[in-house]
Amino acid sequence: MNDRVMKVLEFKKIKEQLVHHASSSLGKELAEKLYPSSELQEVTTWQEETDEAHQVIRVKGSIPLGGVYDIRPYVKRASIGGVLNASECLDIASTIYGGRILKKYIDDIDADELPIPIIRELTNNIVMLSELERSIKQCIDDHGHVMDGASDALRSIRSKIRTMESSVRDRLESYTRSKSKMLSDAIVTIRNDRYVLPVKQEYRASFGGIVHDQSASGATLFIEPQAVVELNNKLHSAKVQEAQEIERILKELSIKVANDEGFLRQNVAILSKIDFMTAKAKLAHQLKAAKPKMNSQGIIRMKEARHPLIPADEVVPNDIEIGADYTSIVITGPNTGGKTVTLKLVGLCTLMAQSGLQVPALDGCEMAVFNQVFADIGDEQSIEQSLSTFSSHMTNIVEILKEVNDKTLVLFDELGAGTDPQEGAGLAMAILDEVVKRNARVIATTHYPELKAYGYNREGVINASVEFDIKTLRPTYRLLIGVPGRSNAFDISKRLGLSESIIEQAKSLTGRESQSVENMIASLEESRRKADEDYQTAEVILEKANELKEELEKKWSAFEKQKEKLLKKAEEKAAKEVEKAKRQAEEIIEKLRQMEKHASIKEHEIIDARKQLEEAGFHANADQMQKTSKPSMDGEKLEPGDEVKVLTLNQTGHIVEKISEKEYQVQLGIMKMKVKRNNLQFVKRKEPIQEKPVASVKGSGYHIKPELDLRGERYEDALLQLEKYIDDALLAGYPHVSIIHGKGTGALRKGVQKFADKHPSISSHRSGTMNEGGTGVTIIEFK
Template sequence: MNERILRVLEFNKIKEKLIGHAGSSLGKEKVSLLHPSTNFQEVVKWQHETDEASQVLRIKGNIPLGGIFDIRPHVKRASIGGILSPGECLDIASTIRAGKIIKQFVEDIDIDEVTIPILRELVTEIVFLTDLERSIKHCIDDHGHVMDGASDKLRTIRSRIRSHESSVRDKLENYTRTKTKMLSDAIVTIRNDRYVIPVKQEYRASFGGIVHDQSSSGATLFIEPQSVVDLNNKLQAAKVEEKQEINRILQELSVLVANDQHSLLQNVQILTEIDFMVAKAKFAKDLNASMPTMNENGIIKMKAARHPLITDEEVVANDIEIGSDYTSIVITGPNTGGKTVTLKMVGLCTLMAQAGLQIPALDGCELAIFDEVFADIGDEQSIEQSLSTFSSHMTNIVDILKDVDEKTLVLFDELGAGTDPQEGAALAMAILDEVVARKARVIATTHYPELKAYGYNREGVVNASVEFDIKTLRPTYRLLIGVPGRSNAFEISRRLGLEENIIDKAKSLTGHDSQSVENMIASLEESRRKADEDYENAEQVLQEAKDMREELEQRWKQFEQQKERLFKKAEEKAAKEIEKAKREAEEIIEQLRNMKDQASVKEHEIINAKKQLSEAGVNLTDDDKEITENAKSTKGELQPGDEVKVLTLNQQGYIVEQISKQEYQVQLGIMKVKVKRKNLQFMKRPEPVKEKPLATVKGNTYHVKTELDLRGERYEDALLQLEKYIDDAVLAGYNSVSIIHGKGTGALRKGVQKFAERHPSIKSHRMGNMNEGGSGITVMELG
């Protein structure tokens, strides 16, 4: 990519806008060096970098990149033995802290929330130089001053300085109070870093000491009285010591910086990369851009593409496609219709994509990697060479034709213009034939009528035009692929008031073939408008069909849920009826047992009858069973909490969440797995949990079982039930209770035992004996 092409397509203006989004001078420097790449793998990597930063911006809103400075010169000077200033040390500490913040920020992003492998890999290489940062912050405050606490010696020296300053000021302020008439002003000031007072010229001899300065008129002398000379000397000596101690402290910090120079420079490089990625992402957000899919096949597909340098209020989006069905587009039509803008937009978007920038188009766009992008656009006539417009364009075209091949994008604006129309049109077709024959991708604009039929008898070439509204006499800037442009001269003249007889005569002077072509183009434009209307209507019908389908799916889902509830309700009703029958039978058996001595009923017959009753259950008819099984294997939508069977693993679990239309996340014991819908069999949908009392009160007595079964409960629900159960068992006066938690993964067992250790009403706990259930039960002693 030569610099002239980047200038013609205004790529430098894109860089200027991009620089404004960089957060540091490092990022701005990297943007200034940005250049489109022709390496496919490199461009793809750049695009993924921009996309990752865009995803983080979309989810988090911002990426913290404050406090980054270009510390490379500071580190280099420290590495060769130089002493850094407090401000330079502070910049290094700030950059270290910025690296820690961005590293922590990226590491805290949920791995399920966004996929950012490039960013994660970058921040892993940031080194935490905490000791160096702490050393600098211990010595230098936020304003760049070396603090008293930087060393014990510095604290002592500054204490002495303050004492000397106080003594000098006290003596001089005594002069300002007692000898006011001899002073020009009753103040204490500084000259040559020494405290002085302003004395009138005539009283010079009354003070002695040293004259450090005088006023412009000579009437005032700034004198250091003899009485404070020794104190000032001591003060200056202390300040020299202070400066030496500060230099020593800064030298120590500079040595520490030199020791960590490799890590510091590595951090700077990584922060530069991240700042650059974020700048590209922010620029893409401003443009409402999307990431293009890159290819090496010369295919360009963009939906609703916009020129990135034209404001949203003025820009018109257009669809562009080239490289698959055809390799060349010839755009015809009147001037000021938007042909050149379209040409520049395609070229600029290509350069942006090859520089790793997202492009202003809808998602799903596709762009190619070209080794060269050539453009002959606008009037670039050379004044120095005194070339005509035609000669200038032809010189560019000659240079272009030297390097054209299948890996080239060529943009011709007003091809063949500037010379005799007939010769210019013939030359334009010959140049296009040559470029097309070399399999380059070509977009050319022209207003020569001879080229309107060019695309109809050339393979791989298609005509296009920019739409013109005859009613308003204005271009709409919409690109029409497959329809050549027409002059509209007669219609425009008629609208502007030209007499009809003049227009009719002009038509009679126009060749029959020319009129036929114009009529054909008008018919094509009408067909195109009709097709666009039909497409919009089809889109509307399709959307209505989608809405109707969603509504039907929702109703089917509600129907399935209602069916499941009815089955559940029927089972519960049957179970209640059987339970009622059991109780009635128990009462009858109890009566028989009481009458045993008076009747011939034997005890073993009573026992057998009771056993048969206990084994009774809900027995659905064969038809009911078939319906229930069909309900369990329904292919409807599954919901979180539904119990399912994973057919490929022969394991049962429950739905955690729906990942996509055909994939779910399923909890199997302690594991979470992703399973396709076709591999899941619906088992049942749990009813909303209703808290049941673990104990009942009759009179003043608590009735509660001596064991609690927690098997099948979720961990949190199980502990809540256990806590309520222990309270009820204590109120019931039990000394010992048994908690059944099962063996399983052991998680519930550990939770129960930890609960027992901290509950004040539980004296001790132990694992169940073999005859009590072993490790599947915990026995608790209450007290």
């Protein structure tokens, strides 16, 4: 690109803004070197990089790049044997840390949520030099000072220094107390790195020692008394040792830096690249810019494009298109209407796009990659070369015409100006014809009326103008493609108060052809304005309709998906629960059948089986299992003792207890369980059994269970139940019984055993064996 063009289009100001957005000197350096490329693939890659960084900033708010420094000079000096100072080592550690934080930040971003392959690949190549960072941080604090703990030797030396300093100060402070009248100020100070006293000139002989300095007036001498000279000498020697030890520590760190030279350079290159990409993204965010689609066909399409150097509250957005249906635009109209701004907008946005920067326009914009951008803009008068404005422009145009081809963008401002209007108009049309013939992309501004009809009889050329508001006598700065500009001289003069007769006289002196052209342009402007208004109204309605349609489609799609998801989930859950309950029920029933085949059945096995059956779904999940079975339709009111059929088990038993209107406790053989009413089918009702008197003999048929389950009972209630149960068991004639109290805290077990020890009819008691329930059961033997 031509440096003169870069200057004319003010590309340097864009670079200055970019430099401001860089976080480190590394990024600023790359920003200052920013230059457009004419290679499509390279420009496309640059745009992808900027867009990825812009995506991260939009979604995450920022990219962490703090604490990164340009450590390349330090690394180079260390690699050739130089010794780095503490501050330089600290900058290296900080840069390593900055790279580590950035790498973790990018790794934590969900690749599906935010695909950023370029940035991710860069951060993947950052080497985690944790050992070098740790070595530096263990030796140097955040203020750049070598810490005592950097080595045992340094800790010892500094301890010695502090002791010596304390001794010297104590000795000198004794002087400040005893000879304060001989001192200018009763303080201890330092001169030439040695502790001294400010002694009045006349008392010099009273102190002896060495004079290190004196005040400007000569009235005060800074004397190191002879009594502390030796101590100061030792202190100085210790400080020399300290400096040597610090030098040794820094040398070791410098060697470690040199060993990692390649990795450090690689990390710096990556960090500077990402900082540069982030700066471009921040600039795009500031300008509300969009990523352009790049092409090599010379096509430029921008909707609501804004000049990036004009404040946002002042700039007027414009639609610009060139390169597809037409290759040249001729903008006519009065001065100060914004023609030159439009030229600079197109040129500057082209340079920005070819530099990898996003352009200030709406999404979907398209920009071309040109080999050269030429611009003849502004007053080129040169006093030194004795060239007029016209001559200067012509010199520039001659140079441009030497290099124009189909890969160039040419911007002409006031083409042919500065000479005779007729000759200037002729030259302007001839120059435009030549550039158009070479298939270059050209935008030219002019105020010659002859060029207003230029685009109507030439292929690939279109007229344009900048809108002017007659009511306010101000330009609106809106670009009107396809409509040539009007002079507006008569309308402006009339609104400013010029006599109507003078205006009519002027019109009569103007050629009919000129008036016809002006009338045609006025008609075109009115039609264009009306069409724009109608288009904007239609666009708003269409946009609202599309938004409503999309919203309804999204809601309907989400509803359908949610409905299907919930139905599928419910079906799967129900199927799993039913299958699980069936499987567990079958296992438990089989286990019960096996139990019935054996003569001896342990109480804890019955309890465990009952618990398993309840967990399988006949208590907590009974509702789910009952959904899979046909509910009982009989309306018989069930009472304790009634014989019933448990439908889900296909087993017959009898009612033990009514828990509620919807739930009963049922005895199935040796097992009790809680069953819902709609899972029970009435079979028959037994005749009530006449209870035998308590006085009957042992073994007389007094019916109670051989075990008592006290689990879950309160301590006092449990002992009352135990006392009644023992009496009943004695009447029933049992030789022994099992008391189930569980393990728990052991309080209930102790209470049962204590009761057994005191009862006169109990001969002994013991804890159950493993088959009987272990320590959760106490077996009581009767006399």
